[in-house]
Amino acid sequence: xxxxxxxxxxxxxxxxxxxxxxxxxxxxxxxxxxxxxxxxxxxxxxxxxxxxxxxxxxxxxxxxxxxxxxxxxxxxxxxxxxxxxxxxxxxxxxxxxxxxxxxxxxxxxxxxxxxxxxxxxxxxxxxxxxxxxxxxxxxxxxxxxxxxxxxxxxxxxxxxxxxxxxxxxxxxxxxxxxxxxxxxxxxxxxxxxxxxxxxxxxxxxxxxxxxxxxxxxxxxxxxxxxxxxxxxxxxxxxxxxxxxxxxxxxxxxxxxxxxxxxxxxxxxxxxxxxxxxxxxxxxxxxxxxxxxxxxxxxxxxxxxxxxxxxxxxxxxxxxxxxxxxxxxxxxxxxxxxxxxxxxxxxxxxxxx
Ligand code: N2P
Numbered sequence: 444x445x446x447x448x449x450x451x452x453x454x455x456x457x458x459x460x461x462x463x464x465x466x467x468x469x470x471x472x473x474x475x476x477x478x479x480x481x482x483x484x485x486x487x488x489x490x491x492x493x494x495x496x497x498x499x500x501x502x503x504x505x506x507x508x509x510x511x512x513x514x515x516x517x518x519x520x521x522x523x524x525x526x527x528x529x530x531x532x533x534x535x536x537x538x539x540x541x542x543x544x545x546x547x548x549x550x551x552x553x554x555x556x557x558x559x560x561x562x563x564x565x566x567x568x569x570x571x572x573x574x575x576x577x578x579x580x581x582x583x584x585x586x587x588x589x590x591x592x593x594x595x596x597x598x599x600x601x602x603x604x605x606x607x608x609x610x611x612x613x614x615x616x617x618x619x620x621x622x623x624x625x626x627x628x629x630x631x632x633x634x635x636x637x638x639x640x641x642x643x644x645x646x647x648x649x650x651x652x653x654x655x656x657x658x659x660x661x662x663x664x665x666x667x668x669x670x671x672x673x674x675x676x677x678x679x680x681x682x683x684x685x686x687x688x689x690x691x692x693x694x695x696x697x698x699x700x701x702x703x704x705x706x707x708x709x710x711x712x713x714x715x716x717x718x719x720x721x722x723x724x725x726x727x728x729x730x731x732x733x734x735x736x737x738x739x740x741x742x743x744x745x746x747x748x749x750x751x752x753x754x755x756x757x758x759x760x761x762x763x764x765x766x767x768x769x770x771x772x773x774x775x776x777x778x779x780x781x782x783x784x785x786x787x788x789x790x791x792x793x794x795x
Contacts, residue, residue: 470495472718475512475519477705478503478660479680480574482738489725495718503659504616512537512710520713521722525703526563527618529570530777532708538569539709545720546571548727551747560704560744563777570706571723574679574741577702577764577772578619579695581676581684583666586610587692597627597696599673601646605653610672612665613650615657617782617789618775619701620647623675626699632773635781640788647792657793667691678761679741686740693761699771704744 478501486497502508505528512519524532532538543549549571556575557567564570580599582592591599605611613620622632624643662674667688681693707726709719725731732748742762743749749757756762778785
């Protein structure tokens with residue numbers, strides 16, 4: 444965390460503590476988000492502006508999120524599922540149909556991206572796009588030879604250079620792992636045909652010789668400290684680390700990759716919907732969205748905020764890749780029952 448962020452946070456905590464000593468218990472908003480996916484100063488600002496308390500928890504996969512929100516002991520108001528999981532939550536009847544009149548800043552969103560979001564939420568009724576991004580490979584330049592990276596290919600995961608070194612990880616995410624092998628072999632990442640999955644399996648069996656763990660969180664520290672040398676990773680998470688460490692690198696494989704849009708939703712079971720709507724509208728506000736995009740290093744679907752970003756960010760092809768590259772990527776779609784085939788293959792690879 445930067446020094447200015449720490450100072451701002453301390454000041455806001457001080458104001459919040461002063462206000463909280465004035466009596467009355469405050470309303471509480473329970474938020475459940477991916478880790479490293481919001482500027483923490485914004486959380487404090489919202490608490491101060493709305494005289495409320497935010498109980499903030501994080502997860503590192505859509506699957507863990509679903510398991511938690513389905514367990515009776517946990518109750519959350521606002522959650523951040525990826526597109527395919529918006530469909531899954533919607534079909535399970537867990538999402539609030541959003542009242543747009545309460546979202547005065549909704550108009551800031553990019554209408555082209557809202558249309559794209561209709562593949563998982565057909566009338567943009569249950570979800571508000573939050574950030575979009577891509578998955579690629581993070582590496583530590585101190586250990587990974589430049590000539591291996593120069594190929595910019597998924598094949599680096601199975602390169603003999605890493606054999607017996609225990610230095611390669613992939614995400615703990617069935618869709619991402621199987622998806623990488625599918626795209627590498629020229630298939631659509633949503634293809635669950637026998638031929639596609641048999642080919643993906645062959646590739647993954649070969650890569651697996653190098654893979655030490657499937658993990659979606661610790662790579663952010665382990666690539667910088669050399670525990671891991673190469674990791675399948677989410678672009679913004681890596682860019683946050685790269686800003687502080689020149690030895691880190693990241694590339695989007697030339698064969699293409701996964702493309703996802705994460706979204707904000709209110710759970711139907713939310714006990715504090717008014718406050719939840721306020722929080723969604725706060726995230727959509729142009730300056731909030733701009734600052735959040737700068738902090739997280741992910742691509743914003745907020746058109747008004749995007750216009751305010753520096754050219755450095757707008758022209759960063761690791762955040763906003765060319766149309767040519769995006770054409771080689773696949774949005775992770777909900778697959779209904781067919782997802783079981785992907786899960787089974789993933790479990791089999793993990794057991795190896
Ligand atoms: C944030 C990771 C979000 C990307 N740390 C996964 N969709």
